[in-house]
Amino acid sequence: MAEMRKANLRIGIVANEPSGDLLGAGLMRELKKRVPEVVFDGVGGPLMESEGMVSLVPMERLSVMGLVEVLKHLPGLLSIRNGLKRHFFAQPPDVFVGVDAPDFNLGLEKNLKLAGIPTIHYVSPTVWAWRPGRVRKIRDSIDLILSIFPFEVEFLRSHGVAVDYIGHPLADEIALDANQLAARGKLNIPPQARVIAMLPGSRMSEIEALAATFIKTAKVCRNREPDLHFVVPMINGKTRAAFEAIWRTVAPELELNLLDGASREAMSSANAVLSASGTATLEALLLKRPMVVAYRLNPLTYQIVKSFNLVKTPFIAMSNLLAGEELAPEFIQDEATPEALSGALLSILNSPDKRDYIQSVYSRIHRQLRQGSSAKAAEAVLRLVRERS
Numbered sequence: 001m002a003e004m005r006k007a008n009l010r011i012g013i014v015a016n017e018p019s020g021d022l023l024g025a026g027l028m029r030e031l032k033k034r035v036p037e038v039v040f041d042g043v044g045g046p047l048m049e050s051e052g053m054v055s056l057v058p059m060e061r062l063s064v065m066g067l068v069e070v071l072k073h074l075p076g077l078l079s080i081r082n083g084l085k086r087h088f089f090a091q092p093p094d095v096f097v098g099v100d101a102p103d104f105n106l107g108l109e110k111n112l113k114l115a116g117i118p119t120i121h122y123v124s125p126t127v128w129a130w131r132p133g134r135v136r137k138i139r140d141s142i143d144l145i146l147s148i149f150p151f152e153v154e155f156l157r158s159h160g161v162a163v164d165y166i167g168h169p170l171a172d173e174i175a176l177d178a179n180q181l182a183a184r185g186k187l188n189i190p191p192q193a194r195v196i197a198m199l200p201g202s203r204m205s206e207i208e209a210l211a212a213t214f215i216k217t218a219k220v221c222r223n224r225e226p227d228l229h230f231v232v233p234m235i236n237g238k239t240r241a242a243f244e245a246i247w248r249t250v251a252p253e254l255e256l257n258l259l260d261g262a263s264r265e266a267m268s269s270a271n272a273v274l275s276a277s278g279t280a281t282l283e284a285l286l287l288k289r290p291m292v293v294a295y296r297l298n299p300l301t302y303q304i305v306k307s308f309n310l311v312k313t314p315f316i317a318m319s320n321l322l323a324g325e326e327l328a329p330e331f332i333q334d335e336a337t338p339e340a341l342s343g344a345l346l347s348i349l350n351s352p353d354k355r356d357y358i359q360s361v362y363s364r365i366h367r368q369l370r371q372g373s374s375a376k377a378a379e380a381v382l383r384l385v386r387e388r389s
Contacts (some may be wrong), residue, residue, distance in 0.1 A: 009038040009385065012093035012117075013053070014084065014108065016062035016101035018202055018235065019279040021045030023122055023148075024099045026169045026374035027381070028052065034378060041093075042084065056087060062104055077104060085111050092117050094385050098142075099123065102134070110141035118388045120381060122146045124156060124163070135159045144384055146377050149322065150368060164380050167371025170279075174264070174286040176366060183268035187231065187259070195229045196221065196345060197270035197289075198256075199263060199280045202235045204242060206276050209296040211246040214274060216338035219251045221345060230256045231270065233263035271355075272348045274341060277316050281328065285319040286366050288359040291328045292344045293317040294336040322365050327358045 011031065015024045025047035031038050032051070043062060044053040057080050085108060088096065095118045098105030102125035109119040121142045127135045138145070138161055145163040147153055156163040181191055189195060198218065200210040218230045234240035240258060247256065259266055264283065267273050273284045273291040284291045295316050315321050319328050329344040331337070348354060 009035045010091075010093045011038060011040050011381070012042045012088050012096040012112075013040055013044065013048070013099065014042040014062075014097075014101065014105055015044050015048060015099035016059060016104060018045060020099040020101060020123070021047045021059065023169055024048045024053075024097075025051050027097065027099075027122065027377045030374045030378035031381065034382060041087075042096075043080075056084065062101065081108050084108055088112055088117065089115060094118070095120060095381055095388075097122055097381065102138075106134070106137055106141045110137070113141055113143065118143050118384050120144045120146060120384060122377060123148055124152045127155070135161065144380065146380055148369075148373065149318075151321070164376070165371075166376035166380065167373040168282070168369045169373045170283060170286055171366055171369035171371070172373055174283070174366075176363070176370075178268045178287040178289075180268055183265045186265050187257070187262070187269055189229060189231070189257075189269050193229045194225070194227060194349065195231060195270045196349075197263075197266040197273045197275075198230055198232045199267075199273065199275040200232075200243065201276035201278065201280075202239065204239060206278075207239050207242045207246075210276055210294055210336070211243050212250050213294065213296075213336055213338060213341070215247055215250045215254065215256070217274060217341040217345070218256065219254050220338050220342035222254065224342070224346060225349075231259060231266040232256050233259040233261060233266040235261065235263070272345055274345060277330075279318075281317045281319045282322075284328075285322065285362045286369075288362045288366075290348045290355050290358045291317075291319065292341055292348065293319075293328050293330045294341060295330065295332045296336055297333065319362075322369075323361050327361060 013024055015021050021044055024044050028040055028048060028051040040052055041054040043057050043059055044055050045059040049055055081104060096112050097120045098109050100123040113119045119142050124145050124147045125134055125138060145156060145161055147163050147165045148168040150165055153163055153165045184191055198214050200207055200214045221228055234243060267284050267287050267289050270289055273289045275281055275284060275291055275293055277293050277295040281291060281293055315326060316330055317328050320326050331340050
């Protein structure tokens with residue numbers, strides 16, 4: 001390590017959404033502790049930029065999900081990827097780290113690996129759940145995967161993929177016992193209130209797909225139990241404006257507490273969480289909050305996925321995959337109705353024994369994921385650089 005400190009280290013790194021921005025920033029922070037002269041460039045969000053990232057493209061331009069949805073943006077995404085490839089060919093980094101975003105990063109990683117640049121993928125592509133044939137492309141594109149979930153390791157190694165299990169940074173960051181009263185104090189919520197946190201997603205496509213349903217769900221819940229409070233954290237001004245427009249159309253009389261950011265405080269304050277499927281379900285698990293999960297895709301994308309049986313897991317929510325059982329009721333596509341979602345939420349709210357069991361399982365999983373992951377990731381990156389030097 002002493003020899004590495006004497007020389008500059010240059011790392012290419014690309015993330016495409018807020019969850020990747022968080023992972024990338026944690027890795028960068030730990031790398032700087034070990035190699036103060038390290039330089040980063042590629043694509044990142046505000047957290048990575050605060051750690052010294054020189055972002056070559058706004059991260060939001062890469063944040064697209066789904067099959068049909070990606071097609072609309074494909075020319076732009078390919079242009080960005082080709083531009084990054086030219087950039088890294090002209091100025092080769094000591095190692096390249098793709099943070100999640102496999103559909104974007106794998107193609108870039110394959111080209112860089114062929115050019116002799118060591119490649120690491122941070123967060124295993126979900127080949128165990130979705131399009132398992134991609135495992136061959138992963139072998140060809142990546143020197144090492146940093147896995148954040150323990151159940152992925154055996155599958156990847158059985159297919160000849162080098163992998164290190166490092167745990168999840170959120171499990172390190174979030175306290176084992178979330179303080180509900182402290183969170184309510186920050187948000188000016190009465191200590192004895194019954195609170196539901198609603199997280200309709202971080203992307204505009206998710207807001208468009210789920211906001212009206214979530215608002216109608218809140219209205220049904222409030223009609224049945226008038227004492228309920230609803231908090232709705234929004235990731236940025238754009239998603240907040242879109243949500244507010246839908247709220248004014250669907251139920252302007254409904255009282256909701258919209259927040260700028262503060263998703264963790266919102267979930268910490270809650271008795272139950274209604275969430276779009278995604279990283280928020282993991283965060284709710286780590287905060288030990290019972291939840292209900294909704295997932296809605298572009299109708300054509302959903303038909304393709306369903307017709308070709310592309311999803312190979314029994315659950316869509318990471319919280320359920322980690323638990324091995326459906327502790328968080330899941331409602332997919334047309335099943336995600338206000339009546340179904342409100343029924344599931346009220347059932348959780350009014351079942352103390354169920355909540356206690358869910359929280360005990362979530363506590364066990366939190367401890368399994370708490371591995372000092374950003375530090376382990378940094379050590380893995382530097383180990384690969386040393387091996388290839």
